[in-house]
Amino acid sequence: xxxxxxxxxxxxxxxxxxxxxxxxxxxxxxxxxxxxxxxxxxxxxxxxxxxxxxxxxxxxxxxxxxxxxxxxxxxxxxxxxxxxxxxxxxxxxxxxxxxxxxxxxxxxxxxxxxxxxxxxxxxxxxxxxxxxxxxxxxxxxxxxxxxxxxxxxxxxxxxxx
Amino acid sequence: xxxxxxxxxxxxxxxxxxxxxxxxxxxxxxxxxxxxxxxxxxxxxxxxxxxxxxxxxxxxxxxxxxxxxxxxxxxxxxxxxxxxxxxxxxxxxxxxxxxxxxxxxxxxxxxxxxxxxxxxxxxxxxxxxxxxxxxxxxxxxxxxxxxxxxxxxxxxxxxxxxxxxxxxxxxxxxxxxxxxxxxxxxxxxxxxxxxxxxxxxxxxxxxxxxxxxxxxxxxxxxxxxxxxxxxxxxxxxxxxxxxxxxxxxxxxxxxxxxxxxxxxxxxxxxxxxxxxxxxxxxxxxxxxxxxxxxxxxxxxxxxxxxxxxxxxxxxxxxxxxxxxxxxxxxxxxxxxxxxxxxxxxxxxxxxxxxxxxxxxxxxxxxxxxxxxxxxxxxxxxxxxxxxxxxxxxxxxxxxxxxxxxxxxxxxxxxxxxxxxxxxxxxxxxxxxxxxxxxxxxxxxxxxxxxxxxxxxxxxxxxxxxxxxxxxxxxxxxxxxxxxxxxxxxxxxxxxxxxxxxxxxxxxxxxxxxxxxxxxxxxxxxxxxxxxxxxxxxxxxxxxxxxxxxxxxxxxxxxxxxxxxxxxxxxxxxxxxxxxxxxxxxxxxxxxxxxxxxxxxxxxxxxxxxxxxxxxxxxxxxxxxxxxxxxxxxxxxxxxxxxxxxxxxxxxxxxxxxxxxxxxxxxxxxxxxxxxxxxxxxxxxxxxxxxxxxxxxxxxxxxxxxxxxxxxxxxxxxxxxxxxxxxxxxxxxxxxxxxxxxxxxxxxxxxxxxxxxxxxxxxxxxxxxxxxxxxxxxxxxx
Numbered sequence: 054x055x056x057x058x059x060x061x062x063x064x065x066x067x068x069x070x071x072x073x074x075x076x077x078x079x080x081x082x083x084x085x086x087x088x089x090x091x092x093x094x095x096x097x098x099x100x101x102x103x104x105x106x107x108x109x110x111x112x113x114x115x116x117x118x119x120x121x122x123x124x125x126x127x128x129x130x131x132x133x134x135x136x137x138x139x140x141x142x143x144x145x146x147x148x149x150x151x152x153x154x155x156x157x158x159x160x161x162x163x164x165x166x167x168x169x170x171x172x173x174x175x176x177x178x179x180x181x182x183x184x185x186x187x188x189x190x191x192x193x194x195x196x197x198x199x200x201x202x203x204x205x206x207x208x209x210x211x212x213x214x
Numbered sequence: 215x216x217x218x219x220x221x222x223x224x225x226x227x228x229x230x231x232x233x234x235x236x237x238x239x240x241x242x243x244x245x246x247x248x249x250x251x252x253x254x255x256x257x258x259x260x261x262x263x264x265x266x267x268x269x270x271x272x273x274x275x276x277x278x279x280x281x282x283x284x285x286x287x288x289x290x291x292x293x294x295x296x297x298x299x300x301x302x303x304x305x306x307x308x309x310x311x312x313x314x315x316x317x318x319x320x321x322x323x324x325x326x327x328x329x330x331x332x333x334x335x336x337x338x339x340x341x342x343x344x345x346x347x348x349x350x351x352x353x354x355x356x357x358x359x360x361x362x363x364x365x366x367x368x369x370x371x372x373x374x375x376x377x378x379x380x381x382x383x384x385x386x387x388x389x390x391x392x393x394x395x396x397x398x399x400x401x402x403x404x405x406x407x408x409x410x411x412x413x414x415x416x417x418x419x420x421x422x423x424x425x426x427x428x429x430x431x432x433x434x435x436x437x438x439x440x441x442x443x444x445x446x447x448x449x450x451x452x453x454x455x456x457x458x459x460x461x462x463x464x465x466x467x468x469x470x471x472x473x474x475x476x477x478x479x480x481x482x483x484x485x486x487x488x489x490x491x492x493x494x495x496x497x498x499x500x501x502x503x504x505x506x507x508x509x510x511x512x513x514x515x516x517x518x519x520x521x522x523x524x525x526x527x528x529x530x531x532x533x534x535x536x537x538x539x540x541x542x543x544x545x546x547x548x549x550x551x552x553x554x555x556x557x558x559x560x561x562x563x564x565x566x567x568x569x570x571x572x573x574x575x576x577x578x579x580x581x582x583x584x585x586x587x588x589x590x591x592x593x594x595x596x597x598x599x600x601x602x603x604x605x606x607x608x609x610x611x612x613x614x615x616x617x618x619x620x621x622x623x624x625x626x627x628x629x630x631x632x633x634x635x636x637x638x639x640x641x642x643x644x645x646x647x648x649x650x651x652x653x654x655x656x657x658x659x660x661x662x663x664x665x666x667x668x669x670x671x672x673x674x675x676x677x678x679x680x681x682x683x684x685x686x687x688x689x690x691x692x693x694x695x696x697x698x699x700x701x702x703x704x705x706x707x708x709x710x711x712x713x714x715x716x717x718x719x720x721x722x723x724x725x726x727x728x729x730x731x732x733x734x735x736x737x738x739x740x741x742x743x744x745x746x747x748x749x750x751x752x753x754x755x756x757x758x759x760x761x762x763x764x765x766x767x768x769x770x771x772x773x774x775x776x777x778x779x780x781x782x783x784x785x786x787x788x789x790x791x792x793x794x795x796x797x798x799x800x801x802x803x804x805x806x807x808x809x810x811x812x813x814x815x816x817x818x819x820x821x822x823x824x825x826x827x828x829x830x831x832x833x834x835x836x837x838x839x840x841x842x843x844x845x846x847x848x849x850x851x852x853x854x855x856x857x858x859x860x861x862x863x864x865x866x867x868x869x870x871x872x873x874x875x876x877x878x879x880x881x882x883x884x885x886x887x888x889x890x891x892x893x894x895x896x897x898x899x900x901x902x903x904x905x906x907x908x909x910x911x912x913x914x915x916x917x918x919x920x921x922x923x924x925x926x927x928x929x930x931x932x933x934x935x936x937x938x939x940x941x942x943x944x945x946x947x948x949x950x951x952x953x954x955x956x957x958x959x960x961x962x963x964x965x966x967x968x969x970x971x972x973x974x975x976x977x978x979x980x981x982x983x984x985x986x987x988x989x990x991x992x993x994x995x
Contacts, residue, residue: 195911
């Protein structure tokens with residue numbers, strides 16, 4: 054299959070890539086760019102582990118063709134911390150015990166970021182709706198909810214470095 | 215009494231592995247990449263039961279980009295079984311396939327597309343055989359046999375009898391028999407199974423895969439690959455959940471290693487979500503008949519239980535899986551006269567293993583039946599449980615001494631905090647409340663691999679590295695080890711590194727599947743740290759001119775108790791020890807005090823586990839009788855975990871347990887079938903709970919300070935997982951005035967039970983289900 058050119062900005066870096074037309078964004082990010090923070094959990098858009106932000110909106114990278122992302126800006130979990138400092142959501146997930154096995158964590162944090170960016174004061178129902186497409190099998194979600202609340206309220210301590 | 219003056223222990227410190235997980239740095243097996251790495255794919259049986267007549271791999275082998283093809287011929291028919299007497303699963307099928315998905319052949323190729331094309335080019339001639347898909351048909355005398363040496367497809371038979379059951383029944387105020395059925399459930403751990411194998415010129419193989427015991431995996435692979443154990447190195451990797459589903463050994467890790475050896479290249483095999491469901495393990499379907507006799511106070515005097523477990527095609531952890539539902543029950547409830555017949559039955563379906571809420575029909579059956587008896591006697595559910603609850607100092611029927619037990623406190627506190635008795639008497643229409651209680655082991659007798667050992671070495675700057683075989687599946691075991699070492703050595707957690715779960719560099723450990731990581735591995739690390747500290751104190755005592763017994767290690771300093779300002783910095787002591795030629799090397803080991811002669815089938819007597827956790831959960835639900843939908847409102851859960859080393863982590867275990875055990879486990883999680891085909895192997899069709907459905911959860915940590923546990927700690931969370939299923943079940947029943955006996959409680963089942971209720975009279979279960987009966991023996995052929 055003949056490759057096509059993909060022009061994309063990933064974690065702030067503009068790049069041109071030759072990709073197969075049937076390659077998913079997940080494949081390109083994971084395999085070609087080594088951004089393995091996003092995970093392949095189900096390959097059918099159910100679990101949310103492959104969530105990345107495309108132009109600040111959470112998308113399923115397993116159901117998105119790489120070429121659909123042409124010209125867009127992608128944020129993966131690797132691009133969230135800046136200058137060695139964790140994002141407040143990352144700090145909150147660490148401090149509140151919202152991380153167990155960690156497989157769902159990158160997708161969960163990015164979905165939460167998109168929520169807080171468009172609605173800085175979400176109530177519990179709004180948080181739950183925003184995260185309803187991200188499965189977690191370990192936590193029962195209680196501490197994830199707490200972490201997003203804490204990030205919303207700026208209630209994160211000095212843990213991040 | 216415990217020394218509560220801990221610096222770190224008992225504190226909710228953030229986990230050491232969390233930062234790598236929130237930044238995406240943590241690598242899971244499928245994330246690994248090596249130069250020249252090949253991709254593997256497995257060809258699976260399209261038949262539930264068939265004889266393999268011929269496999270032609272010639273066309274696949276010729277395809278450009280294919281580097282190796284393996285079939286059963288490459289394996290010498292090597293069979294795997296958890297026990298010597300249960301070796302029944304060929305790691306690549308040679309003569310027969312026994313379920314849809316059985317491994318028939320595998321390829322290694324340059325990429326996934328080529329590997330998939332190669333699979334299509336492999337030609338297999340099958341002779342389809344008649345198949346059995348449920349226990350009832352499988353045990354009929356003329357049923358097709360899956361394994362020739364197992365008549366009536368009975369794979370495992372566990373018989374336990376203590377006391378005089380029949381005589382006691384005759385004296386009981388009330389005896390009733392009810393039957394309960396639960397369908398198969400699955401783990402759906404977030405991470406699908408993946409394995410990477412990398413062989414080396416020295417004949418060794420490195421393997422990465424999600425596992426619950428690297429040392430068990432390495433031993434099985436060393437047997438199957440016929441390599442010395444020292445040349446099979448299972449490496450540490452981040453693991454995306456286990457819940458019982460990573461305990462066993464799977465053909466895939468053997469196949470991947472074989473392909474790596476054959477090609478002399480690294481090989482990666484990543485399962486699809488569907489493969490993860492059907493070709494690793496799933497939960498058993500289980501039919502349970504409880505016959506229970508009580509006195510007029512509701513005290514259970516005798517119980518006979520017969521259980522049929524649908525085991526699927528192979529043994530897996532069969533003897534354990536068949537026994538554990540009963541053993542949990544005999545721990546939680548003090549029943550002096552018991553008879554248990556457990557049968558694990560082969561069917562042409564995927565292989566079943568242990569799962570976190572193992573034995574839904576057993577556990578929910580016990581509690582549902584207690585509520586029925588309570589109604590008949592006019593005794594409320596809380597009293598029914600208090601009357602029958604295990605107390606500390608008692609011995610279980612099969613001979614386990616219970617050193618610590620906070621079950622009564624768990625029941626009382628969950629009942630009080632949920633206001634149970636009042637709500638049970640008068641709740642609004644279609645609202646219900648239910649309680650369940652449970653007990654879970656902290657380890658099993660596991661022979662030479664039952665203990666754990668640890669080492670601690672120091673760096674010249676005073677930092678330390680802990681070396682332990684304990685594996686972390688996501689529950690926080692890595693953090694537990696470091697938190698303990700830091701406490702004992704007086705170091706901040708940041709100055710302790712951890713090497714763990716690597717079979718080349720770390721000593722043996724019992725694995726995480728018997729809930730013993732904290733009790734065994736934690737104790738071993740504690741002892742290693744105590745040993746290292748004693749060595750430090752020897753040197754420091756000379757530097758401080760003080761008695762070692764008077765010294766304290768805290769905040770990177772060693773000082774005479776009460777005089778922290780006059781202490782010596784710990785790094786200075788480490789360097790002084792090096793100068794003196796007495797380098798500090800801590801070592802510790804722990805073997806649980808269990809009866810090693812205890813065996814699941816041949817001798818189910820003796821100390822099973824050194825400690826047991828106990829828990830109680832109360833669930834409150836609202837049911838829409840029109841749709842059968844259940845909304846869980848509040849869950850109050852308590853567990854005696856001995857001592858909470860890190861309350862934040864323990865609460866997280868409780869909350870996750872409610873989600874998997876109660877919310878998912880009782881309200882929706884089940885597999886559906888058509889002639890051996892699993893109809894819902896993926897996350898779109900198998901519904902695990904989302905954040906939207908979760909109730910408010912109130913976790914209550916109960917502490918009894920177990921005499922054997924590190925700082926008194928024992929298993930944390932499993933008793934909540936299982937009692938949540940019971941509580942949800944009883945709550946839905948209470949909301950509708952129905953005693954449910956077929957699980958999980960899906961909207962369809964609830965609707966059906968409501969329809970049937972109008973016809974039924976008296977205290978009886980919703981459905982008449984054919985009981986599980988004792989199967990009369992037949993001579994083995």
